[in-house]
């Protein structure tokens with residue numbers, strides 16, 4: 001009997017410090033990424049040293065509030081286990097691997113594990129539903145360079161993005177519907193302000209053609225349609241601004257403050273993060289809750305991320321199956337700066 005075909009699925013995410021001493025080197029890795037700071041070396045290295053040192057006390061305080069480490073790896077492991085359980089069917093052997101961009105497990109270690117396992121085919125699955133040059137493209141660029149370097153020659157297919165994948169949208173919609181129900185029970189008769197919050201980006205990155213904002217809008221439009229929300233009921237806002245540049249707006253903190261001052265119950269729904277970490281557990285749950293309450297919001301609810309929601313995981317299964325069936329390799333346009341908009345990403349996804 002022939003050995004079953006071995007399919008490796010590599011889940012990509014940003015990663016986070018696993019101890020307080022890891023905060024500074026994690027931040028250094030982030031700011032030394034040319035997809036984040038586009039300067040030639042040694043200038044980027046020097047700037048990354050400077051910014052990471054300056055930011056370490058603030059960031060350490062954030063991670064202290066989560067027990068001294070980011071939960072992003074264990075949460076990603078739970079997603080990997082849920083996905084692997086659904087994909088393990090007869091005739092093929094599937095294993096999920098995790099490659100983080102800025103902290104362990106790093107891409108190189110993971111690529112070596114994939115090679116040592118003897119994968120016949122590799123599916124690259126970013127845990128970023130919306131494509132950005134700063135996240136998806138950065139992770140895939142490093143993956144491909146590393147794969148070449150270590151001689152990982154198995155065919156590799158990348159999922160570009162899935163801003164309106166039906167399972168993802170259905171999971172987000174159900175989570176939002178539950179929060180709306182809770183708000184209705186706690187503040188009957190009041191119309192809550194629903195704030196769909198995504199990680200922000202410097203405006204100049206969006207102006208250079210990054211499709212992330214358009215894809216965040218596509219996600220929210222799909223959820224609003226599924227829940228039959230009127231435009232007056234919800235808003236998109238962008239959180240986690242860092243540094244002196246102008247970032248895309250409106251800023252989540254400003255939108256929360258305005259809704260709180262208007263005396264509205266507030267529901268915040270994260271739409272670009274698919275698991276819990278500092279940006280949800282500290283920024284949204286502690287810092288923005290305080291902002292809402294101190295500005296008079298009668299209620300502040302933060303909807304959970306899609307995490308291992310069965311509809312979301314089922315959507316990931318479909319993305320993997322599509323990628324395997326089409327056998328499409330990463331197109332040069334997606335995963336690099338040439339990806340100018342959602343339609344182009346969608347075309348690339350379809351193998352056009």
Ligand SMILES: C=CC1=C(C)c2cc3[nH]c(cc4nc(cc5[nH]c(cc1n2)c(C)c5CCC(=O)O)C(CCC(=O)O)=C4C)c(C)c3C=C
Pocket residue numbers: 014015016017027030036055059070071072128132134135199200201202212242243272273277278279
């Ligand atoms: C300075 C530039 C940054 C850009 C651009 C950026 C884009 C971006 N990031 C995520 C997802 C995550 N970011 C996280 C943490 C984080 N991000 C930045 C900076 C940029 N991100 C910093 C400095 C940090 C560290 C924390 C802090 O100091 O504020 C995380 C969480 C990591 C964890 O706690 O485990 C995620 C996830 C997306 C989706 C994105 C662009 C689309």
Ligand SMILES: [Fe+2]
Pocket residue numbers: 199240
């Ligand atoms: Fe970030």
Ligand SMILES: [Fe+2]
Pocket residue numbers: 240241279283
């Ligand atoms: Fe942040």
